[in-house]
Amino acid sequence: MNRDTLTALLQARKHGTACALVRDLKAGSQSIVFIDRKEGTLALTPSQKSLVLEVISEDRSGRLDAPNQDLFVQVFNPPMRLVVVGAVHIAQALAPMAVLAGYGVTVIDPRGAFATDQRFPGVTLLQEWPDDGLMALKPDRRTAVVTLTHDPKLDDAALSVALKSNCFYVGSLGSKKTHQARLGRLRRMGFSEAELGRIHGPVGLTIGALTPAEIALAILAQITQVRRQGPAALGAAA
Amino acid sequence: MSTPNPYPGEAREDILAEAARWLDAGKGVALATVVTTWGSSPRPVGSQLAVDDGGRMIGSVSGGCIEGAVVKEALDVIGDGKPRLLDFGVSNEQAWEVGLACGGKVQVYVERLG
Numbered sequence: 001m002n003r004d005t006l007t008a009l010l011q012a013r014k015h016g017t018a019c020a021l022v023r024d025l026k027a028g029s030q031s032i033v034f035i036d037r038k039e040g041t042l043a044l045t046p047s048q049k050s051l052v053l054e055v056i057s058e059d060r061s062g063r064l065d066a067p068n069q070d071l072f073v074q075v076f077n078p079p080m081r082l083v084v085v086g087a088v089h090i091a092q093a094l095a096p097m098a099v100l101a102g103y104g105v106t107v108i109d110p111r112g113a114f115a116t117d118q119r120f121p122g123v124t125l126l127q128e129w130p131d132d133g134l135m136a137l138k139p140d141r142r143t144a145v146v147t148l149t150h151d152p153k154l155d156d157a158a159l160s161v162a163l164k165s166n167c168f169y170v171g172s173l174g175s176k177k178t179h180q181a182r183l184g185r186l187r188r189m190g191f192s193e194a195e196l197g198r199i200h201g202p203v204g205l206t207i208g209a210l211t212p213a214e215i216a217l218a219i220l221a222q223i224t225q226v227r228r229q230g231p232a233a234l235g236a237a238a
Numbered sequence: 239m240s241t242p243n244p245y246p247g248e249a250r251e252d253i254l255a256e257a258a259r260w261l262d263a264g265k266g267v268a269l270a271t272v273v274t275t276w277g278s279s280p281r282p283v284g285s286q287l288a289v290d291d292g293g294r295m296i297g298s299v300s301g302g303c304i305e306g307a308v309v310k311e312a313l314d315v316i317g318d319g320k321p322r323l324l325d326f327g328v329s330n331e332q333a334w335e336v337g338l339a340c341g342g343k344v345q346v347y348v349e350r351l352g
Contacts, residue, residue: 001269001349001350001351002352003261003351003352006254006257006258006261006351006352007258009254010254010255010258013252013254023347023349025273025321025323025347028320028321028349061282061283061284062273062274062283062284063273063274072271072273072347074271074284075284
């Protein structure tokens with residue numbers, strides 16, 4: 001890989017631009033394919049290019065099928081995102097764990113006493129009302145949203161935005177009783193049972209977690225399960 | 239309010255960025271990438287390992303089973319600039335002294351950077 005290609009890949013990552021590096025494993029030539037353009041010396045036919053774009057949208061790196069098996073497509077998508085609502089003690093454990101697992105993490109909390117850089121070194125903090133903050137982040141199918149404030153004013157505001165998005169995971173901290181009360185409030189706001197069924201509550205896998213770090217671990221494990229095995233697997237395991 | 243960066247932070251261990259720093263420091267660098275896997279394999283397609291001419295490495299292409307052999311090849315690639323496609327696995331006919339304990343097979347592409 002020449003230096004220009006490496007620089008272009010690093011730039012794309014910095015700007016959160018989806019692209020793929022396509023290498024001809026026999027010839028050694030390569031190109032970067034973006035949604036709207038191609039850079040590099042490897043020529044691609046229109047049909048090869050559309051195959052590459054398909055691989056990017058499916059986020060599935062690999063060699064193409066015959067007769068294009070010499071082409072290896074490596075997808076560079078922006079990182080998955082985790083939005084945590086509530087700059088609370090559990091969030092202090094969850095944020096760095098999620099960063100290690102490869103997520104870009106943003107913590108939203110309008111309360112200045114909680115959302116401080118000292119409590120969240122290196123994490124993007126948004127001191128905003130949760131619905132405004134979450135809406136500005138435009139949650140998509142590569143985004144997980146977790147609410148941890150325990151305060152209905154804040155959690156419900158975030159959930160009402162999360163449930164209208166196609167984020168792949170929604171989790172909300174609270175006991176079974178708290179969760180039932182939450183579902184009742186959201187039902188009165190007009191959310192359907194199918195929409196409410198997307199919320200993982202009580203949040204996290206059932207592993208007897210007690211401390212903030214253990215609860216964060218249970219939450220990240222559940223996010224991982226939904227991401228890798230899909231919501232169906234979660235239902236079957238429950 | 240200001241528009242927040244939708245993709246904050248250096249979210250993952252950034253192997254390519256580190257490899258670029260090594261290049262800028264004048265080191266010879268090779269990049270190994272998992273391009274195919276069969277059966278049980280510890281690291282998915284697209285996993286990368288960067289190696290410099292002093293044998294320093296970042297990232298992985300297996301659970302530690304084949305890294306030693308890949309580093310050896312990477313040093314040759316840094317030397318002659320010719321990319322190589324390596325096969326590792328239990329039914330491998332090539333005379334590799336290493337293998338994957340898990341019984342899987344992986345194909346690793348090693349290329350020189352810069």
